Amino acid sequence: MxxxxxxxxxxxxxxxxxxxxxxxxxxxxxxxxxxxxxxxxxxxxxxxxxxxxxxxxxxxxxxxxxxxxxxxxxxxxxxxxxxxxxxxxxxxxxxxxxxxxxxxxxxxxxxxxxxxxxxxxxxxxxxxxxxxxxxxxxxxxxxxxxxxxxxxxxxxxxxxxxxxxxxxxxxxxxxxxxxxxxxxxxxxxxxxxxxxxxxxxxxxDPHPYVERLLGNRVRRENDIFAMLQRVGETTIQEIARVLYNKSDPYLVWAAEANVEAHLHKLRDEGKVRQNGDNWRSV
Missing domain, CATH: 3.60.15.10 (Ribonuclease Z/Hydroxyacylglutathione hydrolase-like)
Incomplete structure (x- = not known):
């Protein structure tokens, strides 16, 4: 190795x-x-x-x-x-x-x-x-x-x-x-x-690493929710652009996929609502 x-x-x-x-x-x-x-x-x-x-x-x-x-x-x-x-x-x-x-x-x-x-x-x-x-x-x-x-x-x-x-x-x-x-x-x-x-x-020694992965997901979700509260209604693409700031098309795609997955979780928890391509906090 x-x-x-x-x-x-x-x-x-x-x-x-x-x-x-x-x-x-x-x-x-x-x-x-x-x-x-x-x-x-x-x-x-x-x-x-x-x-x-x-x-x-x-x-x-x-x-x-x-x-x-x-x-x-x-x-x-x-x-x-x-x-x-x-x-x-x-x-x-x-x-x-x-x-x-x-x-x-x-x-x-x-x-x-x-x-x-x-x-x-x-x-x-x-x-x-x-x-x-x-x-x-x-x-x-x-x-x-x-x-x-x-x-x-x-x-x-x-x-x-x-x-x-x-x-x-x-x-x-x-x-x-x-x-x-x-x-x-x-x-x-x-x-x-x-x-x-x-x-x-x-x-x-994976535990500290897994703890960081988990913490990063929680922080990212909090950032997404805070952005929705701040701007009102916006799109997955705009959230990914602001929070991830990626330029490579593959990385943009990955960032948007993760944002969408976080939004679906927040929607299922009753914290956000979807309106067509737009999302907003509840």
């Missing part, structure tokens, strides 16, 4: 671009390969984990369908002791290779009982508290309605719910800000000392 540096202004973690087409150890019995789908939304790419268990080896989140070379790596890695394929959520950068990998390997697919993907039907549907080869299922909706984490006790595979390099996008209708905030709070009641996320570097 590459050396991790800490960004003091954002408190996010960064890492050098990883070597492609290889698995590198990140924790005892766990290796990581990074798919070749780097972008502003995926950092260096999607992390696929090879997890050694007493019941055989499992692959977690195969990655995007366009990375054929990554598929070959996964098929080779899982061949000796393959036991199954785990999915944190249905987003295509995590599940795109799922159908091809299952066809090539013949291994069963494990996903949330709320799985929202349309690539294939999972063989095993998982609910909160289920255990797969020593990995406990932790239901963490918010970023996606079907998002689950997997806990080995000493490690939490946190998917896109908690990532060290950036905060997660919450975009409706599948994403839900109230569920996301509640899921962050649930993780604070857990004790895993290391998170392995769906993109970017590992996150040691």
């Amino acid at each position: 590459t050396e991790v540096q800490k960004n003091s202004s954002t408190r996010f973690l960064t890492e050098d671009a990883p070597q492609r087409l290889t698995f590198s150890p990140v924790a005892p019995g766990i290796s990581r390969a990074v798919a070749n789908n780097a972008s502003l939304m995926t950092y260096h790419g999607t992390n696929t984990y090879l997890i050694e268990t007493a019941d055989g080896d499992f692959l977690l989140d195969p990655g995007p369908v366009e990375d054929e070379a990554h598929l070959e790596l996964l098929c080779e890695a899982i061949a000796p002791r393959g036991a199954g394929i785990l999915i944190t959520h249905h987003h295509i950068d995590h599940s795109g290779l799922l159908g091809l990998l299952k066809k090539r390997s013949g291994l069963p697919v494990y996903a949330s009982e709320h799985y929202a993907g349309d690539i294939l039907i999972a063989d095993k549907l998982l609910k909160e508290g289920d255990v797969v080869a020593g990995l406990e299922v932790v239901f963490t909706p918010g970023h996606a309605s079907d998002h689950i984490c997997f806990s080995r006790g000493d490690v939490l595979f946190s998917g896109d719910h908690v990532m060290a390099w950036n905060s997660s996008i919450v975009r409706g209708p599948d994403g839900n800000m109230k569920a996301y905030v509640d899921s962050l709070s649930r993780l604070l009641a857990r004790s895993e000392p290391l998170y392995l996320p769906g993109h970017g570097p590992a996150l040691p």
